Amino acid sequence: MDQQKLWDAEAARTYDTPGEGMFADEVLEATAKRLESLAGGGRALEFAIGTGRVAIPLMERGVPVTGIELSTAMIARLREKTGEDTIPVVAGDMATTRAPGDYSLVYLVFNTIGNLLTQEEQVACFRNAARHLRPGGRFVIELGVPDLRRLPPGQPGVIFAAGPGYVGVDSYDALAQILVSHHFRFPEDVDGGREAMVSRTPQRYIWPAELDLMGQLAGFALESRHADWAESEFTGESESHVSVYRLPTG
Secondary structure: OOHHHHOOHHHHHHHOOOOOHHHOHHHHHHHHHHHHHHHOOOOEEEEOOOOOOOHHHHHHOOOOEEEEEOOHHHHHHHHOOOOOOOOOEEEOOOOOOOOOOOEEEEEEOOOHHHHOOOHHHHHHHHHHHHHHEEEEEEEEEEEEOOOHHHOOOOOOEEEEEEEOOEEEEEEEEOOOOEEEEEEEEOOOOOOOOOOOEEEEEEEEOOOHHHHHHHHHHOOOEEEEEEOOOOOOEOOOOOOEEEEEEEOOOO
16 A cells, blocks of 8 residues: 555644544653653654654653654644754655664654565564664664454454444454554434545554564664553553664674
């Protein structure tokens, strides 16, 4: 799928949900606080910086932030909030694009590595992070744990949300490790005959052990793994994780 079409002007316009969900103050506070600590006083690079959800509060904590972003529409939305001189952004994909300089921290949040739909691209993303980092630098990934236990035997999909005007369905291709979230939005006047609006977001899901192997291939070692940005314990019941990978110091 063409990621530029997926993350178009309409997606950029509706992406921010101030005060709610991943834009909730307590979520951003914990995220920025943890990333500031991991940066260790150095510069940070965000892969897939989007509209600046995390980069802006991190920058406000005094951490210099640069971004890489494929979607020109998302960059334009970020530019409505802050200028290029404050948060520079390089247009390109996170698997191959090079930003100038070197960094003590590269980070990739909210399942975004899954936007790379092949294992090869995901490994390339790790290697690209390593190219940007100083010795001892860290690569941080926030990622969900695949929840295939929800699938009844023989059923490839499951409803993950249903409410007035909206139904969400996840479908899985277990061989390719592809999860596609299907979003069905219905007009309020259900008797009016208007069609539903449908959108799809594909991801390649990654098990934690596979993610660790990708890190090893790029020269990283796993430094820590927690269930969230507040450093809660990661367990077999955790729905997501924040994993910190580190390069050798010399």
